Amino acid sequence: MSKNRVLEAASSATYPLFIPFIMAGDPNEEATIELALSLEDAGAHILELGIPYSDPLADGPVLQESAKRALLGGMNLKKAIDLVPVMRQRGLTIPVIIFTYYNPVLQMEEETFLHATKEAGADGILIPDLPYEESRNISAAAKERGLANISLVAPTSATRVETIAKEAEGFLYCVSSVGVTGTRDTFSPEVYSFVNQVKQHSHVPVAVGFGISRREHVESLKDVSDGVIVGSAIMKQVQAHVDDLANSSTRQNALDQIKGFVSSLISS
Amino acid sequence: MSNFYPDENGRFGSFGGKFVPETLMYAIDELELSLEDALADDSFINEYKHTLMEYAGRPTPLTYASRLSEQLGGAKIYLKREDLLHTGAHKLNNAVGQALLAQRMGKKKIVAETGAGQHGVATATVCARLGLECKVFMGEEDMRRQELNVFRMELLGAEVIPATSGSRTLKDATNEAIRYWVANVEDTFYLIGSVVGPHPYPRMVRDFQRIIGDETKEQLREIESSLPDVITACVGGGSNAIGMFYPFLEDDVKLFGAEAAGKGLSTEKHAATITKGTKGVIHGSLTYLIQDEHGQIIEPYSISAGLDYPGIGPEHAHLAESGRVSYEGVTDAEALEALTLLSKAEGILPAIESAHALHLAFEKAKQMTSDEILVVCLSGRGDKDVNSIKAAMEKESHE
Numbered sequence: 001m002s003k004n005r006v007l008e009a010a011s012s013a014t015y016p017l018f019i020p021f022i023m024a025g026d027p028n029e030e031a032t033i034e035l036a037l038s039l040e041d042a043g044a045h046i047l048e049l050g051i052p053y054s055d056p057l058a059d060g061p062v063l064q065e066s067a068k069r070a071l072l073g074g075m076n077l078k079k080a081i082d083l084v085p086v087m088r089q090r091g092l093t094i095p096v097i098i099f100t101y102y103n104p105v106l107q108m109e110e111e112t113f114l115h116a117t118k119e120a121g122a123d124g125i126l127i128p129d130l131p132y133e134e135s136r137n138i139s140a141a142a143k144e145r146g147l148a149n150i151s152l153v154a155p156t157s158a159t160r161v162e163t164i165a166k167e168a169e170g171f172l173y174c175v176s177s178v179g180v181t182g183t184r185d186t187f188s189p190e191v192y193s194f195v196n197q198v199k200q201h202s203h204v205p206v207a208v209g210f211g212i213s214r215r216e217h218v219e220s221l222k223d224v225s226d227g228v229i230v231g232s233a234i235m236k237q238v239q240a241h242v243d244d245l246a247n248s249s250t251r252q253n254a255l256d257q258i259k260g261f262v263s264s265l266i267s268s
Numbered sequence: 269m270s271n272f273y274p275d276e277n278g279r280f281g282s283f284g285g286k287f288v289p290e291t292l293m294y295a296i297d298e299l300e301l302s303l304e305d306a307l308a309d310d311s312f313i314n315e316y317k318h319t320l321m322e323y324a325g326r327p328t329p330l331t332y333a334s335r336l337s338e339q340l341g342g343a344k345i346y347l348k349r350e351d352l353l354h355t356g357a358h359k360l361n362n363a364v365g366q367a368l369l370a371q372r373m374g375k376k377k378i379v380a381e382t383g384a385g386q387h388g389v390a391t392a393t394v395c396a397r398l399g400l401e402c403k404v405f406m407g408e409e410d411m412r413r414q415e416l417n418v419f420r421m422e423l424l425g426a427e428v429i430p431a432t433s434g435s436r437t438l439k440d441a442t443n444e445a446i447r448y449w450v451a452n453v454e455d456t457f458y459l460i461g462s463v464v465g466p467h468p469y470p471r472m473v474r475d476f477q478r479i480i481g482d483e484t485k486e487q488l489r490e491i492e493s494s495l496p497d498v499i500t501a502c503v504g505g506g507s508n509a510i511g512m513f514y515p516f517l518e519d520d521v522k523l524f525g526a527e528a529a530g531k532g533l534s535t536e537k538h539a540a541t542i543t544k545g546t547k548g549v550i551h552g553s554l555t556y557l558i559q560d561e562h563g564q565i566i567e568p569y570s571i572s573a574g575l576d577y578p579g580i581g582p583e584h585a586h587l588a589e590s591g592r593v594s595y596e597g598v599t600d601a602e603a604l605e606a607l608t609l610l611s612k613a614e615g616i617l618p619a620i621e622s623a624h625a626l627h628l629a630f631e632k633a634k635q636m637t638s639d640e641i642l643v644v645c646l647s648g649r650g651d652k653d654v655n656s657i658k659a660a661m662e663k664e665s666h667e
């Protein structure tokens with residue numbers, strides 16, 4: 001197994017890791033590339049590049065709408081993977097995780113998908129509708145290529161936590177609460193004991209995601225977790241600036257504003 | 269029994285499985301254990317059968333369609349009358365089974381999806397009967413098309429929640445119901461409406477619908493002292509079809525599933541999942557589905573809201589691949605014609621879904637001899653469809 005950028009980022013970074021999620025192609029390819037660069041600039045340690053899907057079962061309204069915009073623009077799994085080398089060329093150094101539902105992977109075929117992902121210079125994959133039981137083959141094949149398959153654990157995982165954590169690669173994605181993605185106002189206090197429990201079993205960093213949208217959230221999770229994943233809150237910003245982002249003459253201003261939001265979220 | 273599926277991983281051959289977010293895995297595992305336990309418990313099975321008999325009107329008759337058989341001049345045609353079940357379609361068999369299981373598991377809240385509203389009405393009905401709280405997701409577009417069923421569900425005490433994502437039909441109502449379940453998994457039971465979804469749903473719904481085929485076998489043995497030669501059923505998600513077919517899988521009986529071919533298989537407007545679809549994952553299950561080359565799911569079309577689904581139960585995918593069951597497309601126009609024929613020949617107005625199975629049956633019957641027997645699963649009654657039938661016929665006569 002070749003050394004993987006996800007693990008390197010995880011071991012060399014100052015915690016907490018900041019892991020933003022962005023939707024490829026929302027509102028267009030150029031905006032996605034520049035957003036990725038600007039997030040690295042704002043302090044991102046790992047980037048999750050989301051693939052838009054027609055039926056995103058684990059996503060709330062913000063990411064559903066985002067996917068819809070991206071699909072209307074013609075984005076798909078192949079085109080999204082092809083964005084990674086462009087990002088790299090233009091200076092992106094942080095690890096990139098391709099975040100996709102399983103069906104587009106099946107249509108591309110697993111081998112082709114993993115090959116393309118690796119060739120493009122991405123570092124891992126995350127498939128939210130592929131639980132442990134269904135992911136063994138693709139995890140092993142990914143590992144052989146030096147790609148990390150990121151696993152999720154949820155508050156309802158119960159006895160599954162131990163099994164999943166034992167095999168986790170890269171980092172372990174800890175779902176903060178039951179429900180779909182989206183911004184939340186508050187977290188149940190149970191999240192802290194849950195993360196602690198997960199950490200006891202995990203040999204990789206444990207990052208918390210789902211609902212993180214405010215500075216207080218990040219602050220309160222800082223000491224218990226190894227990182228935070230922020231998706232809907234960023235894509236909500238994209239939605240708010242969608243016209244400016246679509247247009248090259250106004251894009252920079254929109255990117256600056258999103259960067260400002262991100263900085264206020266994570267800087268302590 | 270060689271058709272003893274699913275296997276321990278929830279697979280029917282290569283199809284099925286559990287493709288759901290981690291948050292649901294515990295609930296699905298819990299459901300699987302509770303289901304095993306319930307199915308092995310005579311008192312549960314008795315309660316299920318008793319409810320279907322005493323409350324829902326089982327057994328449903330097997331009606332010999334004498335005038336129709338004579339008119340077509342081929343096989344003897346029998347109709348399995350699920351249209352006479354309480355609420356007017358086979359959907360209640362499954363709703364009763366799952367609601368009793370939910371009750372046994374101590375869950376007091378039920379969430380379901382519905383397309384035309386038949387499964388929603390069945391679920392609302394059994395929830396009222398058992399005193400369970402009921403929420404039904406329904407596509408905003410379907411709510412408009414099936415206004416009366418929305419009102420029926422509300423009368424029965426259910427809350428109908430519009431699904432406003434995607435194309436606002438059954439696929440999206442199912443997405444929304446699953447999302448709701450993800451957020452409320454700790455106290456809510458998801459009562460799915462067909463043999464679709466992650467394991468153990470396809471198996472569970474089949475086991476609650478096989479009563480259709482079991483009764484048919486028994487009834488025909490009494491009337492004809494024989495097995496049927498041919499059986500047809502319509503296939504949306506596939507629950508009435510698998511319920512009818514399953515007890516005959518090991519027998520020398522030809523089985524045909526009628527898929528909705530909409531405006532025709534050569535057009536884009538159809539819901540013929542097996543005939544025209546490709547392998548993929550939808551609503552937690554690996555099966556055939558209608559999708560583009562990038563794996564984005566395409567909205568299907570059929571005149572019948574109950575067949576208007578882009579996927580199909582994984583067991584049907586397996587039965588198609590193994591060749592045990594043949595699946596053929598039936599167009600809107602063919603279904604309407606069959607519906608009219610049955611209404612006039614026998615005084616039975618079938619659901620537009622069931623009319624797809626009737627068309628296929630008539631085609632097969634014509635090629636058979638008068639000592640051969642054909643059974644059609646008449647999955648529901650057509651009262652719910654009169655408005656859309658009228659509109660479609662008026663449109664046809666203008667074209």
Ligand SMILES: Cc1ncc(COP(=O)(O)O)c(C=O)c1O
Pocket residue numbers: 357358383384385386387461462463502503504505506507508509573574575619621622647648649
């Ligand atoms: C009368 C009737 N038949 C058939 C169907 C299709 O469902 P399935 O294929 O699960 O039997 C429906 C669905 O609403 C229905 O109402």
